[in-house]
Amino acid sequence: MSIRYKTALVFLSIGLIPFLAVGMLVFLDFQTALRNNAFRHLEAVTSLQEERVNDLVAVYALGAAYVSEQPAVRHAVQDYLHDPATNKDRLHGALMTAESGGPYAKVAPFQELAVTDTEGLVLDSTDTAQIGIRMPVVPRSQLAEIYRDGKGVHLRFSTPMAYDDKVLAKLYLTISAQSLFAITSNRTGLGESGETFLVKRFDTNKGIFVTPLRFDSSAAFSRKISLAQANRPSAQAVLERDETFTSGAVSYRNQPVIAVTRYMPQAGIGVVGQIDEYEVYGPIQQLATQVVVFAALLVLFTVFVSSFMAELFVRPILLLAGAADKLRHGDFSTRAKVRSQDELGQLGHTFNNMAEDLEKQDQAKSDVIALISHQLRTPVTAVKGFVSLVLQDERHKLTPDETKMLKLAFDENEKLNILITQILDVAHADSGKLALKEQPTDLAKLTHKVVHEHEATLRLRQQAIEFTPPTGSFQTVVDPEKIGFVIGNLITNASKYSPAGSKVVVAMGHSKNHLWIKVTDTGLGISDADKRKLFQKFSRIENPKREIAEGMGLGLYMAKKIVDLHGGDLTVSSRENHGSSFTIELPTKE
C-alpha cells in the first residue's frame, strides 16, 4: 500500500472516528431528550384534558341537582307523584319553564329535561317523544349516558329527587356533546399529528370513540375499538388503564405513536393523548441528515488534506527514487531536486553529495584510463612505424620468413592498437566524449559487408552465418564505422558462445519509425542473472571457449553506448541452453 493511501487512512481515522463517536453519542442523547420531552409534554396536556372533562361532567351533574332543587320543579314533581292525572300539565309546564327560562338554563343551556320514576321510566319530558322510555339508572348526581341520535351526540346527566330522605323520582338533564368536543378539539401544543380524544366501553369486546378524531371527524360515537390489541392506546384507555407508551404503540391510523392514557372513573371515560413518533423524532432525522452531510464533507476535506500531506512526503521520495535509479544506470550527473528544509531535504542533500562524489570518481577513472591509453599508444605507434619502414624498405631484400614474421608482428601490434582504441572509446563514452561521425548510410549494405567480413572466421569454427539482404530502403543516418562495430560485435559474440556446426542468423526489417537488425544464435544462452550485467563495463559471461582478443568485456558495453548515442536501443532475449537473440533498433533519419 502506498504512502498516499496510508496517509489518507490515518487522516480518515483521526477525523472520522471521533466525529462518528461524538455524533453517535449526541444522536442517542438527543433521541432520549426528544422522547422524554415529548412524553412529558403529552402527559401534561392529557392530564389537563382529563381535568377539563371532569370539570365539565361535574358542572352538569351539579347543574342537574340544582335544577331538581328549584321549588317550582320540586313541588310540581311531588304533586304529580301524588296525583298524576291532575298535575300532569303543571309538571310539564314547570319542566318547560326550567329548560327555557330557569335560572340555570340562563348560565348553561341544556336540550332536554325529563323526570322518571326510580326505575328510570320517563314520566314527563320537555321532549314529549321521550315519555314512556326507560333511562339508564345511576345512584348519584352524575353522567348517566352518552348517546347519539339524529341530531348528534348528547350527554345525559341524572340526579335523584328525595322527599323526606326518600328518593321518589329522578331528574335527567341532557346537553349537546359539543362542549365536550370543544375540549378535545383544542390541539394547542400538539403539533401536526398530536391529539387528545375520549373513549368509553361499547360492549364486552369493543370500545367506542366519544369525540371526533383529528383525522376522522365522524368517529364520535360511531367508530369502534377492538379491545384485543395491547399496543393500541385507545383500547388500553377503554380497559381503564393509566398507561404510558414510549415506544411500540400504534395509533388508529396504524402510525407508530408515543401515547398517554388516563381513565376517569366518575365519568367512565378514558382520555388518550398521542403524537406520531415521526413528528417527535423529526428533528433527529434532520440531525441525522446533517451528520451524514457533514461526515461526507469531512471525508472530502480529509482526502484533500491527506493527499496534500502525502504529496509533501511522497514527492521528494519519488524524486529521490528517480534520481537513484538514474544513478544506478550510470548517469552520475543526476541530482535530486529536493529542497525542503527537513529530514527529506537532508536526505536529498546527502544523496546529491554522494552522486557528486561518484561523478568525480568516475570522471577521475575515465581520465586515468584516457591518459594511460594515450601513453600506451605512443610506443605502439612507434612499433607500427618501424615495422612498416622495414617492410617497405626496398633496398634490403627480406627473406619470405622474415617478411611473414614482421607482418605477424605488425598484426599483433595492430590488435594491441585496437584494444587501446576501444579502452579510449569507453573512457570517452563515459565522459560523454564519444563522437559520432554520422553520415547517410544504407544499413542493408553495411550489414551485408559486416556479415561478409565474418564469414571466414565462422567457417574456421565450422559455423555458418545466414543473411538474406532485404528488399526496400534501409537508408538512414548513422556512424557506419561504429554501427558496423556493433553488428560485428554481436556476430562475434554469437559465434563465440555457440558450438561448432551451429548457425548464426542475421535478419533485419522495418518497424514504425525504426530499422531493426537481429542477430540470433543457438548457443549457450544467457542466464537471468547474467542478463542484468550483460551491458556493463568489463563484464564477460563465463565461457570455457573464451578467447583473448575480444576478452576485455567491453564489446557489449560499447555496443550499447553506441546504439544509445544514435537514439536507438539494444535489447536481448535469451533462454539458457537454447540461444540468444540481440536486436539493434535505430531510428530512421533523413
Place this chain on the structure above:
Amino acid sequence: MARILVIEDYENLRLIYKTALINAGYDVDVSSDGLEALEVVKTHEPDLILLDLLLPHMGGLEFLRAFDLTKHQHTAVVVFSNLYSPNLLEEAKKLGVKYYLTKSDFTPQEMIDFVTKALAESKPAENAGK
C-alpha cells in the same frame, strides 16, 4: 620539393617520420617542442607542419597561436596526435587547422600519402608547377 616540419617529442616517432619523409623525397626539419619549432620556422618556412599536441615547454596549440597561420597562408598544418579530444579539435579548427589525425591509425606510408594529398589541396597551383 616541399619542406615539411615535424614537431614530435617522442624521439623514435620523430625518427620514423623523418626517415619516411626523406625517403619520399621531402625536405624535412624536425623539432621536439613548440619553442624549438618557433626557432626553426624563422629560417625555414615550411609548406606543411606535422604537429603533435602534447609537447614539453610549449604545446602544439600554443605553438599554433604563436606561429599564427594568418601570417603563413601557404603553410598547411596536419595535427598528428594520439590524443583524441573534440574540444582540442574545435580549438585547432579555430586556429586554422584543416587536418586532424590519430597517429596510431597510420603507417608511415599512409602518412606520406596523406601529406602528399594535403599539400596538393593546400597549394594546387604551386605543386602543379613543379
